[in-house]
Amino acid sequence: MGLLALGTALEWPEAKKKAPQVRQWGIEQLLANWNRAKGKERDALLWGDEVEYLVVALDDGERKSRLSLAQADILKSLARDEALWKTGSCNNNNNSEHDGEDPPHFHPEFGRFMLEATPGRPWGIGFKDLLKVESNMKWRREVAKAHMASNEFPITLTTFPRLGTKDDYIQPYYPPSGPALRSQFVPDEIANPHIRFPTLAANIRSRRGRKVELNVPIFKDANTPRPFKDPTVNYDLHKWPEDDDVRNGAAKDDHVYMDAMAFGMGSCCLQITFQAKNMTEGRRLYDQLSPLGPILLALTAATPIYKGFLVDTDVRWNQIGGAVDDRTREELGEAPLKNDRWRIPKSRYASNSTYISQDPRLRKEYLDPDLVVDEGIKKRLMDGGMDELLATHFAHLFIRDPLVIFSEDLEELDVNKADHFENLQSTNWQHMRFKPPPPESDIGWRVEFRSMEIQITDFENAAFSIFIVLITRAILSFDLSFYIPISRTTENMETAHARNAVLDQKFYFRKDPFPRRAPKNAPLPNGASAFSSATSSAVNTPPPSPPLGPVESEYELMTIADIVNGCSDGSFPGLIPLVESYLNSVNVDVETRCFLATYLDLIRKRADGTLWTGARWIREFVAKHPSYKHDSVVSEEICYDLVKAVEEMTGKEGQQGSVGWEMLRGRKT
Amino acid sequence: MKLILSTSNIMKGGRPSVIRQPPTQKSNIELINSLHSNFLASQQPDTNGESNTNGSTNGSHPPPSTAWTLQGDDALYIPAIDFSQPGLAEERDQYDITVKLFYLPGIPVSRRCAHTREAIDLVLKELHVESIDLLIVSFPGILFDADDDSEEEESSSDQEADDFDSMVQTWRVLESLQEKGMIAQLGVAEFGSERLTRFLPHTKVKPSVDQINLKDCCVVPKSLILYAKQEHIQLLTHNDCNDILPVGTTRELLGPADKGAGILASSPDEKDGIQGDVEPQWVVKYTAVVKDRGVVENKGYFALADVGTCVKGRS
Numbered sequence: 001m002g003l004l005a006l007g008t009a010l011e012w013p014e015a016k017k018k019a020p021q022v023r024q025w026g027i028e029q030l031l032a033n034w035n036r037a038k039g040k041e042r043d044a045l046l047w048g049d050e051v052e053y054l055v056v057a058l059d060d061g062e063r064k065s066r067l068s069l070a071q072a073d074i075l076k077s078l079a080r081d082e083a084l085w086k087t088g089s090c091n092n093n094n095n096s097e098h099d100g101e102d103p104p105h106f107h108p109e110f111g112r113f114m115l116e117a118t119p120g121r122p123w124g125i126g127f128k129d130l131l132k133v134e135s136n137m138k139w140r141r142e143v144a145k146a147h148m149a150s151n152e153f154p155i156t157l158t159t160f161p162r163l164g165t166k167d168d169y170i171q172p173y174y175p176p177s178g179p180a181l182r183s184q185f186v187p188d189e190i191a192n193p194h195i196r197f198p199t200l201a202a203n204i205r206s207r208r209g210r211k212v213e214l215n216v217p218i219f220k221d222a223n224t225p226r227p228f229k230d231p232t233v234n235y236d237l238h239k240w241p242e243d244d245d246v247r248n249g250a251a252k253d254d255h256v257y258m259d260a261m262a263f264g265m266g267s268c269c270l271q272i273t274f275q276a277k278n279m280t281e282g283r284r285l286y287d288q289l290s291p292l293g294p295i296l297l298a299l300t301a302a303t304p305i306y307k308g309f310l311v312d313t314d315v316r317w318n319q320i321g322g323a324v325d326d327r328t329r330e331e332l333g334e335a336p337l338k339n340d341r342w343r344i345p346k347s348r349y350a351s352n353s354t355y356i357s358q359d360p361r362l363r364k365e366y367l368d369p370d371l372v373v374d375e376g377i378k379k380r381l382m383d384g385g386m387d388e389l390l391a392t393h394f395a396h397l398f399i400r401d402p403l404v405i406f407s408e409d410l411e412e413l414d415v416n417k418a419d420h421f422e423n424l425q426s427t428n429w430q431h432m433r434f435k436p437p438p439p440e441s442d443i444g445w446r447v448e449f450r451s452m453e454i455q456i457t458d459f460e461n462a463a464f465s466i467f468i469v470l471i472t473r474a475i476l477s478f479d480l481s482f483y484i485p486i487s488r489t490t491e492n493m494e495t496a497h498a499r500n501a502v503l504d505q506k507f508y509f510r511k512d513p514f515p516r517r518a519p520k521n522a523p524l525p526n527g528a529s530a531f532s533s534a535t536s537s538a539v540n541t542p543p544p545s546p547p548l549g550p551v552e553s554e555y556e557l558m559t560i561a562d563i564v565n566g567c568s569d570g571s572f573p574g575l576i577p578l579v580e581s582y583l584n585s586v587n588v589d590v591e592t593r594c595f596l597a598t599y600l601d602l603i604r605k606r607a608d609g610t611l612w613t614g615a616r617w618i619r620e621f622v623a624k625h626p627s628y629k630h631d632s633v634v635s636e637e638i639c640y641d642l643v644k645a646v647e648e649m650t651g652k653e654g655q656q657g658s659v660g661w662e663m664l665r666g667r668k669t
Numbered sequence: 670m671k672l673i674l675s676t677s678n679i680m681k682g683g684r685p686s687v688i689r690q691p692p693t694q695k696s697n698i699e700l701i702n703s704l705h706s707n708f709l710a711s712q713q714p715d716t717n718g719e720s721n722t723n724g725s726t727n728g729s730h731p732p733p734s735t736a737w738t739l740q741g742d743d744a745l746y747i748p749a750i751d752f753s754q755p756g757l758a759e760e761r762d763q764y765d766i767t768v769k770l771f772y773l774p775g776i777p778v779s780r781r782c783a784h785t786r787e788a789i790d791l792v793l794k795e796l797h798v799e800s801i802d803l804l805i806v807s808f809p810g811i812l813f814d815a816d817d818d819s820e821e822e823e824s825s826s827d828q829e830a831d832d833f834d835s836m837v838q839t840w841r842v843l844e845s846l847q848e849k850g851m852i853a854q855l856g857v858a859e860f861g862s863e864r865l866t867r868f869l870p871h872t873k874v875k876p877s878v879d880q881i882n883l884k885d886c887c888v889v890p891k892s893l894i895l896y897a898k899q900e901h902i903q904l905l906t907h908n909d910c911n912d913i914l915p916v917g918t919t920r921e922l923l924g925p926a927d928k929g930a931g932i933l934a935s936s937p938d939e940k941d942g943i944q945g946d947v948e949p950q951w952v953v954k955y956t957a958v959v960k961d962r963g964v965v966e967n968k969g970y971f972a973l974a975d976v977g978t979c980v981k982g983r984s
Binding site: 042044124125277351460473474478481515564582584585586587588589590591594 | 680683759763765767803878883889894903904905906907908938956958961962963964965966968
């Protein structure tokens with residue numbers, strides 16, 4: 001999350017009145033920027049990873065682990081060092097391993113117990129760069145750690161297992177139930193104090209008309225009460241009107257109930273952003289990576305605990321969706337439409353709903369037939385020269401209201417900026433994001449892949465980051481198509497939540513990713529056809545010959561093992577064999593190939609079950625803990641031991657039978 | 670008669686080279702499959718017209734070979750190649766072009782000069798470029814064994830092993846092409862450290878690259894790593910086998926019946942195609958990668974085979 005300038009943030013009733021103006025100005029900024037940047041060409045591949053950390057404080061005396069709210073101090077101290085690095089007056093970078101690398105960047109996040117770190121400079125495709133990713137991630141962790149108290153650690157669990165429990169799980173301690181979040185579980189102080197964040201949380205709640213509502217199914221162990229009624233819910237609070245929510249049935253039986261943005265936006269993710277060669281390539285990557293979102297979500301599953309309970313889902317995704325769901329009852333379809341404009345099927349944080357590539361293989365049938373778009377905005381964009389596919393995409397994102405508006409920004413429209421556009425764009429948290437070049441910069445068209453869960457070790461985080469980079473190169477080199485109807489991707493996203501989905505579930509996936517052989521007198525060999533015209537079969541349909549079969553015959557349900565490693569009957573080749581085949585077509589030096597082999601091996605074995613996902617490892621850790629009573633409760637003691645084990649694992653990485661070997665090595669020696 | 674077999678751009682040809690197999694296993698499946706599918710595709714009637722409603726060619730006979738091959742001055746192109754098509758989408762300096770030339774077992778060293786020219790000329794013509802960035806040559810009979818710490822490179826048989834002098838002799842040809850500016854860098858394949866140590870003093874232009882196949886990626890003899898580092902030779906990986914186009918495979922590919930292209934007779938004396946022995950001479954693989962984007966834009970193979978009266982005695 002980038003930070004906006006400070007100013008006077010409008011409360012919801014005021015913000016709501018200004019929403020149409022912000023949308024309109026945002027669209028004018030988008031059009032101006034699109035016109036400026038649509039011809040931008042030949043940008044190099046640059047990419048970056050974002051790693052997010054929880055800051056935990058370990059109390060070895062009491063055997064307790066708590067979240068540390070020291071974000072501001074840590075960031076201040078980090079910023080001081082970064083400034084010193086820049087002026088070159090600081091020589092404490094005595095780590096020669098990182099010679100020539102810029103010091104990492106650290107950023108605040110929603111949670112005051114979180115940090116985000118990115119490489120100091122984006123990565124290229126030079127294979128030597130790929131080798132630096134893991135060591136750079138480790139460096140970031142060391143740098144972050146160096147700015148923390150000796151008992152504080154940056155760990156990469158997606159969520160803190162006991163966030164929102166009754167005990168003192170934060171340090172310093174604040175009691176819950178503040179005016180912004182009105183949560184009965186977490187205090188307002190859990191959020192970054194920058195005005196943007198409490199305003200965001202308050203306006204989501206206010207727009208929605210009640211608190212956000214997260215119900216995650218409990219994992220039913222032998223001694224779990226049936227029915228399970230979340231024992232941490234207090235039905236007798238009368239401080240805020242929203243305290244009525246639970247008396248009106250917000251907390252459901254057999255579920256763990258949570259009521260604040262912090263339960264979702266306090267999760268750590270692994271996000272990768274790519275710079276494309278031009279807009280055409282960016283649109284293509286946006287489309288082709290989209291079906292991979294749910295697959296990578298299931299492969300990286302690492303979130304089996306909420307609020308001190310084992311739950312029956314493995315990933316964070318829907319909890320974040322629920323945590324920022326600002327839809328009203330009318331928009332949700334729970335009340336007849338009177339004041340609102342439309343029913344909206346998904347949260348602002350959800351799987352994406354559009355395809356945008358001008359690819360002749362994009363069939364009408366793949367698009368969402370029920371996509372909600374703002375027709376006025378779509379018309380304005382098309383009148384401004386934008387093609388229908390892209391105009392539809394943005395007119396869909398702009399059905400939302402801007403949540404945080406600063407009154408100072410509403411005085412004059414500046415089309416050389418993108419602040420109003422970004423207000424909507426960056427609060428549409430879909431699993432893919434298509435990013436126009438920021439005005440007045442050299443940056444090109446970019447695509448962000450957002451579904452992956454953060455992994456406990458940097459070895460895994462590097463492996464998944466690099467895997468996605470290599471997949472994009474294979475997509476572009478082999479001209480692959482992973483198109484399926486986008487509603488199937490939405491279904492896959494739900495499927496990915498199931499406990500052990502990586503091994504137990506099947507996902508819709510395209511059977512044949514290869515292009516049809518080009519006609520003999522094909523025009524240009526490489527993708528050139530893609531920018532030859534503004535029409536595509538999804539918009540303007542003379543079907544390519546020979547005629548295509550029914551869409552349903554193009555895809556089927558596959559296991560993740562089949563999707564990643566290939567079907568044994570040879571039908572789908574497999575993502576890893578595609579990547580290997582790409583690597584066999586380029587000059588890769590021996591050392592790099594060995595490194596890449598260990599990364600690809602991790603992913604191959606996660607997919608076939610030889611290695612455990614983080615979610616499975618955490619479940620097994622809890623199940624085997626001597627104090628676990630098989631009642632789904634993850635006690636303070638278990639949480640402490642778990643966090644200790646995770647911290648140990650970030651260093652030893654499961655080598656020689658150390659903790660986590662089942663997830664990282666597959667053998668004890 | 671000379672036969673020039675080609676795959677066209679296999680990156681865009683559908684089902685190209687992706688085969689589910691252990692990643693480091695050597696194979697010529699990519700070459701064989703892509704030749705086969707290029708022959709098939711070329712036998713189809715043009716698909717870019719608006720007609721062709723019943724699409725399939727089920728039951729119908731393949732067209733006569735004259736419809737899809739081309740008799741050039743000195744060679745039969747299988748399939749016909751239209752060199753007027755542009756080879757690369759962007760400007761030359763955007764690309765790294767790597768070419769790997771496989772000298773085949775049993776072919777006299779005396780022909781290599783001509784073969785090298787032929788192969789490179791075809792690649793330059795196909796890609797519409799004037800030079801290549803890296804030429805790697807693969808000599809027959811050399812097998813690098815990463816597991817073998819003794820550093821003995823085995824020859825598949827004494828008869829086929831390329832002797833050292835002939836390698837040096839071949840290298841002279843490559844050096845002269847490099848001097849002319851046709852090739853920026855030269856490389857070898859499957860050389861162990863002993864062979865490199867012996868070879869280097871005989872070269873004017875040192876190999877910049879040694880391409881090795883690794884059965885298990887992380888076993889590379891230390892001596893080779895050290896020597897390569899000292900001599901600034903980059904160790905690259907590959908998974909090609911070096912007898913990439915055996916005679917039997919060639920006849921199968923080009924012969925009659927279901928599997929073949931219907932060019933050659935089923936055996937040298939049969940009358941169901943071109944008669945006489947077939948003898949593959951060389952195979953060349955080319956790859957054009959967009960440098961700062963890592964995208965493989967064009968990759969393909971050419972192979973040259975002699976057939977019939979053209980097959981020269983092996984001296």
